[in-house]
Amino acid sequence: MVKRLIVLVLAIIPLAAWGLYSPMRVLAPELNGMTCINETLCIDDVRKTNEAQKLYHESSRVVAKTLGPFNDEPRAIFCMTEQCYKSFGFKAPSVAHTVGVSGVVISPRGWNIIKIVHEFTHHIQAERLGVVQMLFKPEWLIEGMAYCISNDNMNDVPQRYVEAKNHFVKWQLENGNKNLWEAARNL
Numbered sequence: 001m002v003k004r005l006i007v008l009v010l011a012i013i014p015l016a017a018w019g020l021y022s023p024m025r026v027l028a029p030e031l032n033g034m035t036c037i038n039e040t041l042c043i044d045d046v047r048k049t050n051e052a053q054k055l056y057h058e059s060s061r062v063v064a065k066t067l068g069p070f071n072d073e074p075r076a077i078f079c080m081t082e083q084c085y086k087s088f089g090f091k092a093p094s095v096a097h098t099v100g101v102s103g104v105v106i107s108p109r110g111w112n113i114i115k116i117v118h119e120f121t122h123h124i125q126a127e128r129l130g131v132v133q134m135l136f137k138p139e140w141l142i143e144g145m146a147y148c149i150s151n152d153n154m155n156d157v158p159q160r161y162v163e164a165k166n167h168f169v170k171w172q173l174e175n176g177n178k179n180l181w182e183a184a185r186n187l
């Protein structure tokens with residue numbers, strides 16, 4: 001009886017998490033109605049696949065050039081509709097969202113290199129610093145780096161992120177030739 005109960009509970013937990021914690025859906029986007037073209041690119045409207053692929057490759061190239069290669073290329077989920085974006089648990093004003101090292105969800109407002117480089121930067125941060133450790137790093141490092149690497153023009157960005165970016169740029173200059181990730185891990 002106890003055994004059966006355990007089996008039942010173990011079966012229910014993932015289902016409950018799927019329902020209650022939508023970002024978990026990045027783990028299996030197909031179950032959320034997406035089409036996965038390959039391991040790293042899922043989309044809700046396959047007619048836009050070429051555009052999404054171009055954005056993915058260009059953004060990935062920028063991050064690799066400035067921050068080094070990914071351990072694993074991020075899985076990017078391209079949403080053409082707000083409804084799709086919402087189904088992963090996110091909504092405006094956020095334009096895109098990175099879930100640890102599991103995936104990056106891009107809203108219809110986030111289909112541009114600046115926003116995708118921003119999120120891919122968060123992905124590589126999670127890889128190099130650790131998903132949990134990242135939560136304890138200062139905002140100026142995490143967001144400042146993402147706004148800096150993506151070369152964001154900072155229009156319509158809250159003031160605290162403008163300050164975060166400036167702080168990061170200053171810190172990077174002070175670091176000189178020191179390894180960025182080693183210095184970041186020590187913060």
Ligand SMILES: [Zn+2]
Nearest residue numbers: 118122143146
């Ligand atoms: Zn960010």
